[in-house]
Amino acid sequence: MHSPKRMLFLDLVLSVFRLNGLLIAEGDTMTDQLGLTSARWKVIGVIALSNAGLTVPGIARVLGQSRQAVQRLTDVMMADGLVQYQANPKHKRSVLVILTDAGKDAYHALRDVQDPWALRNTDDIPIEELETALRLVRRLIQKFDK
Amino acid sequence: MHSPKRMLFLDLVLSVFRLNGLLIAEGDTMTDQLGLTSARWKVIGVIALSNAGLTVPGIARVLGQSRQAVQRLTDVMMADGLVQYQANPKHKRSVLVILTDAGKDAYHALRDVQDPWALRNTDDIPIEELETALRLVRRLIQKFDK
DNA sequence: ATGACAATGACAACATACTGGCACAACTAC
DNA sequence: GTAGTTGTGCCAGTATGTTGTCATTGTCAT
Numbered sequence: 001m002h003s004p005k006r007m008l009f010l011d012l013v014l015s016v017f018r019l020n021g022l023l024i025a026e027g028d029t030m031t032d033q034l035g036l037t038s039a040r041w042k043v044i045g046v047i048a049l050s051n052a053g054l055t056v057p058g059i060a061r062v063l064g065q066s067r068q069a070v071q072r073l074t075d076v077m078m079a080d081g082l083v084q085y086q087a088n089p090k091h092k093r094s095v096l097v098i099l100t101d102a103g104k105d106a107y108h109a110l111r112d113v114q115d116p117w118a119l120r121n122t123d124d125i126p127i128e129e130l131e132t133a134l135r136l137v138r139r140l141i142q143k144f145d146k
Numbered sequence: 147m148h149s150p151k152r153m154l155f156l157d158l159v160l161s162v163f164r165l166n167g168l169l170i171a172e173g174d175t176m177t178d179q180l181g182l183t184s185a186r187w188k189v190i191g192v193i194a195l196s197n198a199g200l201t202v203p204g205i206a207r208v209l210g211q212s213r214q215a216v217q218r219l220t221d222v223m224m225a226d227g228l229v230q231y232q233a234n235p236k237h238k239r240s241v242l243v244i245l246t247d248a249g250k251d252a253y254h255a256l257r258d259v260q261d262p263w264a265l266r267n268t269d270d271i272p273i274e275e276l277e278t279a280l281r282l283v284r285r286l287i288q289k290f291d292k
Numbered sequence: 293a294t295g296a297c298a299a300t301g302a303c304a305a306c307a308t309a310c311t312g313g314c315a316c317a318a319c320t321a322c
Numbered sequence: 323g324t325a326g327t328t329g330t331g332c333c334a335g336t337a338t339g340t341t342g343t344c345a346t347t348g349t350c351a352t
Contacts, residue, residue: 003265004273005264005265005268005271005273005276006261006264006265006268008268008273008276008277008280009264009267009268009276010260010264011280012276012279012280012283013169013264014188015280015283015284015287016162016165016166016169016283017166017169017188017209018209018210018287018291019162019283019286019287019290020162020163020166021210021211021339022210022286022287022290022291023159023162023163023290024308024340025290025340026290028340037307037308038308039307039308039309042160042163055330056330056331057329057330057331063163063164064164064167064168065167065308065309065310066309066310066311067329067330067331068309068310068311068331068332068333069308069309069310071331071332072307072308072309073308091317091318091329091330092317092318093316093317093318093329093330093331094317094318094329094330094331114156115152118151118152118155118156118159119149119151119152121155121286121289122151122152122154122155125151125282125285127150127151127154129278129281129282130151130154130155130158130282131154132275132278132279132282133158133278133279133282133283134154134157134158134161135275136271136275136276136278136279137158137161137162137165137279138161139271140165140168140267141161141164141165141168143267144165144168144169144171144172145164145168167309170338171310174310183337183338184338185337185338185339201300202300202301203299203300203301211338211339211340212339212340212341213299213300213301214301214302214303214339214340214341215338215339215340217301217302218337218338218339219338237299237300237347237348238347238348239299239300239301239346239347239348240299240300240301240347240348
């Protein structure tokens with residue numbers, strides 16, 4: 001009864017909800033000087049990490065989101081000049097999304113803010129704790145991502 | 147350069163985003179038999195843990211969300227008969243939100259699904275790892291919640 | 293008491309994300 | 323090749339949550 005593991009887990013779940021909201025707020029604060037939002041930052045980050053560009057459903061799979069949500073984001077980001085669409089030799093209809101020069105500039109400007117932020121928020125946390133937490137979070141992701 | 151801590155932290159941040167989405171999906175799956183959603187489950191849970199009921203801004207503070215978001219939820223939950231509003235002796239305008247009998251039933255039914263789910267998903271995870279991860283997540287929450 | 297400040301309700305606009313449905317393209321198996 | 327399955331684009335509807343604004347209520351220092 002009242003298994004401590006069960007309580008711990010539910011507590012962790014609620015804390016993840018809470019942390020998620022706070023991280024989005026942090027991301028929005030970091031990006032609003034750059035004309036971005038945390039949602040757009042995620043998309044730019046995924047594209048920047050790919051070499052030859054990704055399709056919209058491909059980005060969605062990496063982020064674990066619906067392709068419709070990503071499509072909406074890339075459409076407005078194209079209107080804002082951050083990304084552009086490019087013919088995909090592998091697929092007649094599904095174009096590749098690539099960063100424009102403005103998109104690359106935004107990504108680099110963001111890194112200049114994000115990297116000090118990451119260091120600032122981990123300076124008093126032992127690396128072993130970060131590793132343990134990341135391992136556990138990944139384990140849970142695997143459990144639920146089917 | 148490329149501080150391992152910095153990379154670990156960014157990896158953890160992205161993983162928290164991912165896990166958050168998966169947990170919401172899990173919550174929706176668990177609750178849709180009960181006519182609930184994960185957002186309503188959060189509200190019901192907070193009210194159930196309070197003794198005399200909470201005001202809408204009070205629930206919002208516990209959840210770390212805007213009072214407007216919670217107000218919208220409680221309004222539709224009242225229309226669905228899960229909660230009701232009660233005069234607040236402490237405040238003329240800000241009423242208390244309390245569970246109806248149907249709301250309490252939903253909460254108990256949810257526990258019957260949620261508790262086995264929590265145990266099932268932690269049976270192969272050492273309790274020490276859960277504790278370490280929870281401690282770290284809470285630490286980050288404190289950092290960002292100001 | 294009063295005057296300044298914070299909390300609340302109400303309304304509006306917007307951003308993010310999901311699901312469903314339909315048509316077409318691409319792939320796989322036979 | 324053809325049939326069946328999967329992937330994709332597009333459109334629509336809905337849920338969740340944010341910010342902003344304004345009037346009103348509560349609180350607190352003086």
